[in-house]
Amino acid sequence: MKLNLPHIKLSSLLAGIKGVPAIDDLSVSGLAIDSRNISAGDLFIALPGTRQHGNDYIEAAVSQGAVAAIYDTDSSLPESIDARVGDDVPLIKITNITQRAGIIASRFYGEPSRAMTVTGITGTNGKTTCSILLAQSLNHLGARTSVIGTLGTGLWGEIRSSTHTTPDSVMLQRQISDLRGLGADQLLMEVSSHGLQQGRESGTEFNTAVFTNLSQDHLDYHGSMRQYGAAKAKLFYQNDLN
Template sequence: MNLDQLLTSVPFYKRFGDQETNITGITMDSRQVKPGDLFMSIRGFETDGHRYIPSAIRNGAAAIVAEEFVEVDVPLIVVSDTKRVMAQLASYYYDNPTRDMHLIGVTGTNGKTTITYLLDEIFTENRSSTGVIGTIQTKINEQSYDVANTTPDSVTLHDFFHTMKEEGVDAAMMEVSSHALDQGRVYGLDFNIAVFTNLSQDHLDYHKDMDDYLRAKSLLFSQLGNHYEQGREKYAVVNTDDPAGEMLIRSTAQPVLTYGLEHGDIHVRNIVSNETGVSFTMVTPVGTVDISSGLMGEFSIYNMLAAAGAAIASGISLEVIARAFQKTKGVPGRLEPVLAGQNYGIVVDYAHTPDSLKNVLSTLRKVCEGEVRVVVGCGGDRDREKRPQMADIAMEMADDVYFTSDNPRSEDPEQILDDMTLHLSGGFQRITDRKQAIARAVSSCQEKDVLLIAGKGHETYQEIDGVKTDFDDRKVAKEAVTGRREET
């Protein structure tokens, strides 16, 4: 695409260098620049892309977009906000791909991944072609791609959606993080439905307080816009059992569908919850249906209600929704059982916030006939305030607690464990090496006990001093069970 044609999507800029230039790609990573690419100089949370302009040019950048004048021998476009302009350019370059598909965005502290998976199963059951963008993977029909962030940058997103459009995707579901909303990564995406799950403490290493965290979440709902159009309806689906739900309702001009256990447009009756899953009657504005699912716990009911709300707003029947919930096998690393022939339970879960840890332990307490044991840590370079809270919840809700490393990243693992445990009086084990902690916890399990290994879930690595090494809680737990059996 000609640079002049591409720049028609940007209303205000200064151009330096008049030569005609053909643009063959857009990127914000100088290491990924290929000859003919347009390089976007982004001022990020940790680094400033303007420092890498010389590297981008050496790699063949055909033009540069920056927020200040720099001396270069290729066309330079100076704008006031490169993040906004990057989204505008990407949307135009990739032919506004979300304009032609049904796009659902899910935001909230917990439940985003499960809800997008449930929606994928509902739309698949409805014989739609689907795409998913989220924590575990980006999926286009049956093809999976790795992603670096829960919500990628705007260029990557528009590129993915362009591929989805070419592959005939009808409906796409994506997790939308507070970081992505605050940093404008979803600028230019045309959402049909915004879903809110809940709000609890997380990411206060980035947001200055919970009010700022909520403000970022609210952007998804305000960005649904003020315009009503038949055939292109937009909706907000909001959990009104969460106090933050009211602000999100006020943040959107679009019709709102609320959900909750006892109150809301969508609510439930006759809940039965045990170790085999949950069943309940779901009451909705379009009818009532009996639901049965292998997913466990009250929080799983909330996730199903959120997914049902988005599906109902999309015009999908209750019968299709019920069939999808009955068939679902859940999400990797979310209450995922580890089965190695043992006579006690082992469950791996991504729970890494106080609220999610409390929810999972509460669920396990209700179904466990023996003792509940937990292995848990906290990630480095993240919100330090939640560390003692996580420890308190583990001590309060589990019978046997093992504090260990999660992903310490650039932090000292011992300092993270100090933050978690120094205020405690005892009654726990502190084992920094995660493999050893899991092995010790497994060796303590008796018949009918349940061991929760929390924090990393589906992840297949551990990051220490900025280096990722292979580490999968599920595999490590199986090895520990096998090792214990061989010792006896």
Template sequence: MIPLKQLFATIYPAELPEEEVYVSSITMDSRSVEKDGLFFCVPGYTVDGHNFAGDAAAAGAAAVVAEKPVQADCPVVYVPNVKRAMAVCASIFYGHPSTKMSMIGVTGTNGKTSVTHYIEQLMHSAGKRAGVIGTLYTRYNGRQVEAVNTTPESIDLQRILFDMAEDTTEVTAMEVSSHALSLGRIHGTVFQTAVFTNLTQDHLDFHPTMDHYAHAKSLLFSQLGAGFDRPLPSVVINADDEYAGWMMEASPVPVLRYGIRENAEVRAETIHLSPSGSTFTLAVPEGRFPVEISLPGTFSIYNVLAAACAANRNGLSWQEIAGMLNGLTGVRGRFEVVKSDAPVHVIIDYAHTPDSLENVLQTINETTSADKIKTVIGCGGDRDKTKRPKMARVSESLSGWTYLTSDNPRSEDPDAILEDMKAGMKESSYAVIPDRREAIRRAVLESSAGDVLLIAGKGHETYQEVQGKRSSFDDREEARSALKEWRT
């Protein structure tokens, strides 16, 4: 049990009850309220937690937290912003677990998943007990739990960090989404290192403009330094990105820049690309080191540089890091090759923004002529509509043939999404096949020996969401099934 006043000691203004109240648990779900629990009335997109304050009190809540008047037969704590108060209270309730390890936050439109996994691998190679939190799962010390959000809700996040700290995790690499930053999910989480990968169009259904989107990302950097008893935090920024200056201005602590084109402290030079990977010289203030990685594409070099910088800022020497980079392995659903006896090369990738799709297709174009490249692509429903024609146009410009299909239509009409995508097509080198399973099958069977087929948009996902219902669907399995039919 923890005193209510202790949970709200650093939250102002907060109207606390005069009587002494003790809390045994915290939740934002009225259905999981326990006796003497604290319920946060979180306003959502479709459901408002304030409507369930009475239910929480009836279930035995010691108090509820609200930002507008509610009816409840228990004490009510009023705050200006429930989500931010919840994040801080969660950190206090679980004993500030983020301060018991080195937290590395990674934000950006593309590359977050790969960078966090590369950091985890580097730390493991250095003998550290490392974990990762992100789009795919939470994983640490042999345990793995599938993810719901890229960045968990604040109560879930602090409980996860508590479990990781209890299991003596030393370093955690965490994906930090713009939604989590805007909605205050990471308030109360102390980061030792913050990494910026890049910023390109995405989530404009949530952020009104690109400037708003950039501001949300910059919050990771402007909020650094909250743990006054901790070592000085560090910031790692992609110097080649057009929003690098924005992030650097937001940072109150020293910045380490990485890049290929721009003047940066950490650079990849003399780059040689091949279908199986890359070689380059890692140029740092301490010296120059030859590097070979089995990760194809220029975008992979950027991701590796970001992870290397984060590892360096968390105690690894550049010489150690350079020797470890050739052991890095790819991430599920990120430029993942589907193995088959058929002479058709199928690649699965999560690319779901115009920039990420362009990066992947440019990588394929480095070793394959465009006329030998086919792309299966869709766009998610209830998301940024302005990127749909852009995605189609990128595919058309870098592929010989494009199959427009469904991604996760969610509540939207799949045909309406496809009409938005078709607006970006200037040529006639495409087919519209709404059924994703049939689109993948057709794409495989219509491929010739030596063709490269990119199936983009869903990557690691193992479901398809249509009208609020999720059904099993895995691009890898669909591709394998079709490959068995090829020329049989």
């Protein structure tokens, strides 16, 4: 059951990204990137994965109650999809969906990072230690500090464990919104190279970026140290950094 979640027009979520005809401008009550988590009224965001593609689950998402689905212009719908699906709900192509999913999620949750001072911390080692030291210092100064990272998510002193250093783009915005709702005014966020490469942090407005170090790691994913470093560097190309 969804409690106190907003209902937002599809055109508002996709403003500046994709025009939405009036006939398709439905009210969206939730977001999901996993068809198994769809509830009636949700927008399904079909993201590419390392093993599977969200496009393959559009039909399942619609059967679960999704009111619309968006997918990338560089991808195509599976031939097996029922032609009637596109008649029942809008199937909308957008460019660069992995980078824009977070922006859409941020809009849905009211752009929560804008109401906080957000510090992003990246590096091969030391992200967690850095976030702990900063959280303790800010808390000592009277700030209402929150953390998202390896240890978990929550207000400082009330952190709950999580499975990823950087959550997926939709979950991240929901977590930031929840933290803001708890009164947090500072957010210390560990940002992994995987998360940066996959655009999970998009939609989050960082005020400060911290780099700890770069040493050989994750080359099975990034391919080379140059590409690994380039992924880390993405954090520092934010418009609002101090």
